[in-house]
Amino acid sequence: MHGLTPPLPPRLLSPVLTLALAAAAACGSDASDDPSACVVDRFAAQSTARFVAGETFYLPRLADEGGCGAAQWTLAAAPGESVAELIDGADGLWRITPQVPGDYRITLAGAEDEAIELTVVPAEARPFTNLNYYPARSVAEVNGELWVANVQSPSVTRIDPNSMAVLGEHPVGPWPVAIAWREGMSYALVAQRGNDALGLVDIASGRLIDAIWVGDEPANVVVGPDGRRAYVALKSEGAVAIVDLEARVRTQRIEVVADPLAMALSDDGGTLYVASHRSGHPSRFPFESDPIAAERDLAVVDADSGEVIDWWLDIGTTITGMLYDGASETLFLSRIRNDTEADLGDTEAPSFLHEVAAFDLQSGSELRAADLTRQASSGGHAVSLHALALAGGSLWVAAEGSDLALALAPDSLAEQARVATPGRPRGVVAIGEAVFVHGAQQSAVTKIVGQAAAGEVTTTAADRRPQEVAAGQRYFTGAGRDYAANWSCNSCHTDGLSDTLVWNAGPFSGRKVSRPFFWLEGTYPLGWDGYLSSVDNYAFTVNTNVGVRPTTSEHRALSAYLASIMPPPPANGLTRRDGSLSEEGARGQAIYEGQAGCATCHPLPLTTTRTLLAEGITGGATDIPGLIGSYRLGVWLKRGEATTL
Structure with a gap:
C-alpha cells in the first residue's frame, strides 16, 4: 500500500551492488577505458572540507551517452553510524544528505582519480547566519503526534499532544519553516528554506532520509489527500513547485502570484489556492496608481493540470494565513489592509487593519471581514495575524505582534476569547478539539482546550541566535x-x-x-x-x-x-x-x-x-x-x- 514504506527513488542501490553493476556495465562500453570521461558537470562551489550535516551534497553530473549510461557513483566509505544513501535523482543529479559527522568517500566505479572526500561537521559547528526566514506552517499533526519545525534551529520536535511531553528532537536541513503530512504516509515533509529543498523525515526513526530540490526559498508546503503529490510555495520565484513524492522529483513549476506564501488545498485535492504574501495595493499616493488588473493577490489553480483558472484581485495588502473549510464552502484569510494616505499619528485612522476575512469558494466574493482590533467584540489590539484553524466550533487565529491566539465565531467573526501565547506565534493547528499555537521565537507551543490555555512546552533548547x-x-x-x-x-x-x-x-x-x-x-x-x-x-x-x-x-x-x-x-x-x-x-x-x-x-x-x-x-x-x-x-x-x- 502506498505510503506505508518510503518510496524508493530510481536506482537507489547498496554500495556493493552498485559497484558490481557499474563494473559489469562498463565492460565493452565506450567509456570503459576512462569512466572519468563520463563526468560532464561539476559543482565546485560546494564545500567538501566542512560540509554541514543535514545539507544536501550534489555530485558531478554524469553523461547519458557515449557508453556512460551505466556509470554509477558509489559510497565507498562513511562513518559507522551513518545510514545516508547515494540517490540517483530523477532530475539527473546524484545526491546525498549526510546526517552523521565524519569522513565520507564517494567514488566513480572504475575511475581511481574520480573520488570525492567529504568531511561532514555537525550543524552546530557552523556559526549562526541570520537568513531571517520566518515560519509558515510550522506545526502539524503527524501520525497522531504534534510535530514542530524549530525554524532558527535545523530540527523538528515531536510532542505527545495529550501529555505535551517532548518525544524527541530530530535534525533536518537548514531553516525548516513548514511541515506537512497525510494519513498513511510513512514520512513527513519539511520545507527547508535554507537549502531550497523538501526534506523527507521517516516517522519511525525520525531520520531525514532524503531532500528533494524544489526551487528557490520553499516557504510553505501542502500535500495532496493521497500523499503522492506535494505543492511547495517558492517565495522568491512567484511560483509553486509540484513534487512527485514517489519519484522524489519536481515535475512542474507553476507561475502564480508574486511572493506566494499562504496556501490551501480543497478536500478532494483538485483545487489549490495560493495567496501573495506582500501583495501591496494599487495606490501609490500621491503618485500614479498601479492598474487594479495587476493586483493578482490570489491564484486558483487546477491541481491536476497545473493551470491557473482564476485570479482574485486586491483582497489584501499583506496576506499571511489561509484556511479551506469545505463544509461551509468558505476560504478564510488573515490579512492586513492599509490606508497609506492617512496620518500615522491618528489612532482612529485605518492605517493598519488586522483582519480575518471569509470568501465564497465558488465566486471568490468576500462574504464578511472583521478588524480584530476595532470590531465591537474586540478585547483590544490584535496585531499581525497569521495561521488559522477550526476547533470546537471556533475559528482560531494567531496574533504575532500581540502574543495572542484569538477565538472567533466562524459565521460572524465576532471575538469569543483571547489566550496568551508566547513566542511571537505564527503557527496554529487543531488536533481533535484542542488547538496548538507555536511561537517559534521562543520555541514555545501552547495547548488550548475550550477557550483556555491547557499547557505549554519548550520544543528546543538550541536557539542558535545570539x-x-x-x-x-x-x-x-x-x-x-x-x-x-x-x-x-x-x-x-x-x-x-x-x-x-x-x-x-x-x-x-x-x-x-x-x-x-x-x-x-x-x-x-x-x-x-x-x-x-x-x-x-x-x-x-x-x-x-x-x-x-x-x-x-x-x-x-x-x-x-x-x-x-x-x-x-x-x-x-x-x-x-x-x-x-x-x-x-x-x-x-x-x-x-x-x-x-x-x-x-x-x-x-x-x-x-x-x-x-x-x-x-x-x-x-x-x-x-x-x-x-x-x-x-x-x-x-x-x-x-x-x-x-
Missing part, C-alpha cells in the same frame, strides 16, 4: 506603543523586506516605499535619503515610527538584530545547483560590468559605492542601494514604480 539578536527580533515583530500600538516594525518592513507600499514615515517628510533590511552593515549610509550613518544610528532613530523611546537594552537589541540579517544564499532558481552562475548568468555579469555600465554605481561585491546622489533615477537625493538579493523585493525604486525587474 541573545541580543533574539531580543531584537522580538522587539521588531512586537506591536508598538501609544499611537503606534496597532502595528510593528515588521508591519512595513515585512519579514525584513518591504510591504511594497509608499509611506510618509521617518524623520523627514516625503513618501517613499519601505526599504528592505539585510546586509545593512557595511552598506551605509542608510535610508533612501542616506540620512543615517550606521545600523546603530538607524536602530535608535527609527523607533519614532513605532511610538517608542527605547531603553538602552532595546536599542542595542534592535541594532544587533538588524545588523545580523544577511542576504539570501547564492543558490536560487536561476543559478546552478551549487549557487554558481549559469551560462546565462555569466553573460549577464559581463553585460553588468561592461556595456550596461551598472558597475559604475553598483560595483561588486557590495553592489553599491555607498554614495549619496543629489538626484537619483527617481527625483531627489538618493542613496545608491546595494543590489544583492534585490530580486526578492517585489517593487523597486523609491516610489515603487517598477513592479518587475
